[in-house]
Amino acid sequence: MSAATLSVQDLSWSPGRGAGTLLRSTSFALEAGRVLGIVGPNGAGKTTLLRLLYRFHRPTTGTVRVDGDDIWALSARSVAQRIAAVLQEQPSDFALTVGEIVALGRTPHRRGFGGSTGSHDKDVIDDALDRLDLHGLGDRHLGTLSGGERQRVMVARALAQEPQLLILDEPTNHLDIRHQLEVLDLIRNLPLTIVTSLHDLNLAAGVCDDVLLIQSGQTAGFGPPDQVLSEAAVSDAFQVMARREQLSRSNTDHLTFHLQKQGTHT
Secondary structure (H helix, E strand, O other): OOOOEEEEEEEEEEOOOOOOEEEEEEEEEEEEOOOOEEEEEOOOOOOHHHHHHHOOOOOOOOEEOOOOEHHOOOOOOHHHEEEEOOOOOOOOOOOEHHHHHHHHHHHOOOOOOOOOOHHHHHHHHHHHHOOOHHHOOOOOOOHHHOOOHHHHHHHHHHHHHHEEEEEEEEOOOOOOOOHHHHHHHHHHOOOOOEEEEOOHHHHHHHHHOEEEEEEEEEEEEEEEHHHHHHHHHHHHHEEEEEEEEEOOOEEEEEEEEEOOOOOOOO
């Protein structure tokens, strides 16, 4: 696996004529190997941005470039060889085993329809199963798994794709504490460029090199977490009273939140 640069320039998207613009004039650049966290309140445009990054939506304006290449100028296969996405909602009715689903990640690298699985493919699949602690579930059908187990299967499938850019929509959803920590540690140490949406701002600050704060479809801040996730910015974006406190044992900052009193503005 190797990492790629990501450049987003003046990106906007509207679902159609007469509809509102859900994302406006978003621009940022990410160096290869960086982890970017997308944060913001519900409905701010986080999922819309992710869908533009993995070419589910075509931009109304602007470009997404991976290693300098506009993703809409590439073939679908070439994009799938460079970009993998793990979505928040996962299917539960696939009549496939865990091993078969993870093996689907190799599809963009095979020659011809239904190409055979070679020795390298098998090594990549085994490595993905190992990384996500799934080897004991390889013969289980997806529909028999818990939500957290299904989430890990989809992350493993994405890793089997050997992408340069990995996009994750709320990757810790449905996971128990142990597997949350394992997935976050995996994200932190993968030799890939990673873009992930996260609801937990303290997790984002601890895992991500940079964060992009989105508010009402627009960029409210981009850069290191300690600069972007200020008390004022978080309070304004989420309409809460945010306070930054230092945890004495770990000597790290931690955001706490309280409801704003009626008539109080930050």
